Amino acid sequence: MPATDEITPSGNEAFDRARGFLARLREDEALDWFQVAADDADDPAIRASAAAFVAGILLARGRPWEVGIWAEIVRDNSPRPDLGDLLEAAAHLQLGDVAAARSLLERVTDPTDPWFPSSATAARVARAHVMYLGGEIEAATIEVLAAFDADPFAPDVWDAFARLCAETDFDPAGFVERVPDDRVLGVLAALRASAPRGVDRIAELIWARNLGDPRVLALVPSFAAKLDSLRAMEWSARIRAAGMGRLCPLIDRAGDRRVDTVERARSAMLAHASFGDGRARAALADAVAALSDEELVPVLQEVWAVAAMLAETVVVAGATTPARSMRIASVLFQGGARGEAYSVLVHGLSLESADDLTTDTVVELLPLPVLEGLATEAEARGEQDVAGILEAVAVVSSGR
16 A cells, blocks of 8 residues: 555645545545645646545545535536546436436546546446446446456546446456456555445455455455445454454444444444454444434344343443433343343433423333333332332323
8 A cells, every 4th residue: 555655746735645645545634635635726637636536535435415516626627527527427326316427427528637546438337337227237238348348457447346336236246257366456456445335346256266365355444344234244254364353344333433323333242242352342332322312222132132241331321311211221121131220210310300201201211011010129129219109100101
């Protein structure tokens, strides 16, 4: 992977810094500095290229609704509109607007750029993408084959293949089979900033040719944490088998606050249950704190079923309000942990905001059998005040 000082200087410090970060897979920093260059560079060619890189990163992150403004900057600072049109077409494809993508691509002939990887061949693959989504499977396949034959190892061609594979059921096996071993590294390098699901499909085919291939493992950190948790777990197992556990995609996914919170929690749970990774507990607690009240119960149930040793982490991190405490208490009680359920309930009732609880809220969150069981638990502990409150609420609940 190239270091910053191996980046060919452009004459713009922000742009070169951004490309250096991107080469090291530090996308957040790269995105920031590309935006700076797109706004402030004196050279319009650099402004256009920087905006194109911003658009490319946003597309790889599945944020197509943000691409249009950057595609417009590309057009405003380029002698031709082709690259901006190609990028905007890609965004429309992600958004499912095939007609808009087709309209833009009809006028794209030369989307080349001094720094951003793009070519007429990539535009051909994009047009094939539109055909495929439009049901023109045979025509799309012919177009992809022609594009591959014209420039089989161009980085932007493989990037376009990955995007096609991410958004359709197009089978890349025939193309991967035609990649000689001495070209594999170049193909993999071209995929580092592409659509993760498409990269996954292509990388899997290359992996199957040579199990344990270190070239594929080197690519894993760039895409595997962006896959769903079960797929990320498979790549995590492979990368751990090679002694590279510190790069575990599951842990990266669990700690990424851009990922859906339920997926973050699931990734942390799987990392602990599958690999005993000590980092998972803290990542799980952080994810649980960000769960909505409605998400909390199914996550606790899943953790209890798959990694019961982590249930306490979910309880401690999740019981932050009386309502959340009641939801947790209900799950624990129904799972047979009566004592723990009662302790969580009492914790919730001791919070200052418990004064705002209504009978209706308690009835909604604690089913009648749970209310009655917790009242019995309170009596057994000699806590008659709590028992009386729960029994009174149980009477209201039974009357509904």
